Amino acid sequence: MSRSGRPWRRALSSAALERLLIVDHCAIVGGQDKRTGGLAGRFSAAQAAFAGIFIVTGLGLLSVGATLPILPRYVSGPLGGGDLEVGIVTGAFAITGLACRPLAGHLADRRGRKRVVLVGSLLTAVSGLLLFVPAGIVGVIASRLFLGAGEGAVYTAGSAWIVDLAPPERRGRIIGLYGLAIWGGLALGPPLGELVLHASSFDWVWAVATAAPLLGALVAIRIPERFRPRHDYEYERALLAREALRPGLGLALGIVGYAAMAAFVVLHLDQRAIGHGAAVFAAFAVSVVAMRVVGGWLPDRYGSIRCAIGAALVEAAGLVVIAAADSFAAALIGAMAMGAGFSLLFPSLALLVVNRVPEERRGVAMGTFTAFFDLGMGVGGPLAGAAAALGGYSAAFALAAACALATVAVALTLRRASAGLPAPAPAPP
Secondary structure, X not given: OOHHHOHHHHHHXXXXXXXXXXXXXXXXXXXXXXXXXXXXXXXXXXXXXXXXXXXXXXXXXXXXXXXXXXXHHHHXXXXXXXXXXXXXXXXXXXXXXXXXXXXXXXXXXHHOHHHHHXXXXXXXXXXHHHOOOOOHHHHHHHHHHHHHHHHHHHHHHHHHHHHHXXXXXXXXXXXXXXXXXXXXXXXXXXXXXXXXXXXXOHHHHHHHHHHHHHHHHHHHXXXXXXXXXXXXXXXXXXXXXHHHHHHHHHHHHHHHHHHHHHHHXXXXXXXXXXXXXXXXXXXXXXXXXXXXXHHOOHHHHHOHHHHHHHHHHHHHHHXXXXXXXXXXXXXXXXXXXXXXXXXXXXXXXXXXHHHOOOHHHHXXXXXXXXXXXXXXXXXXXXXXXXHHHHHOHHHHHHHHHXXXXXXXXXXXXXXXXXXXXXXXXXXXX
């Protein structure tokens, strides 16, 4: 057969060459080829570093997840607290999380990503140790405050670190995949905490919550860092990045949908005699993960603003379907649509942020941006609750859909503002 009769070979060779070039691009760290040994040299130094940062973040979130279903029982049981105390303990970590993310980003730019990730992992471990202290509810609240600071530092500095490693044409996908560390930790942590509690005692749950971030710190020590801080910039003292404010507002508005799902989907479906709320929420979570894995390339291919608009529209549509659902199938479809849109919203807006700032400001930019996640959860939950109290559970989902549409409006203003905006200037040598 002639060469022209084998187009599939040429296509295969082209695809293989493209993958090889991408891997080689990732393998160049600091101007040198640092491809790691082992596994037949298939993994570059940058890929191994990404895996390490992913593991560190996942272990930190495993500590968060392991105590999530246990603390309410501990506060209301052995400590004798009421519903108010349970609510304060549960939400306390968001206070320091919101406050410390911009600070962590600032320090990641000035001191390096690795140092901040290490400090964050150690703060998370301290939060576990504080649970052993017999200081009552005040001690538990102190533990949660340390937890918020630690988790905020790890994720903020880690997100800047993985962007440093990613080729520009794959940043959106890498940001999306890194976010799965949070979902993995929060998914595996609660059943692990329940298993440990049923097998032993509260103290062993606290031990797991302490050991996981300590193990993460040991992993972080071994990860090489390419980024080198510079100290000759006027903006080095800034704790907030203006470039991240509007994308962060869009994120916060989109988070209201997640807050409504987490709080009211089970109650909403039970009220309508549909039931299976846990299964619907599980479908939402699976959709989030699947879209990150299968469609994570979309922001890189079609642009961050365009994908943010599409993601917000799909999220709004899914929330409307859930609000009006009169059957399990309808609720399931709505949850999967909402999950797909919600999944792409964060990496799309995050890509917009990191592409608008130079490397030396990625930490403070991601710190500013991710703080809006905590803000969205902190404000979105009460807003959805107020809507449910006034108009029923369907009103909570309708409000969330309106907030998602407001995200579209924010993205449209970003598109107009970005028209003709030059790329950030590279740092001087």
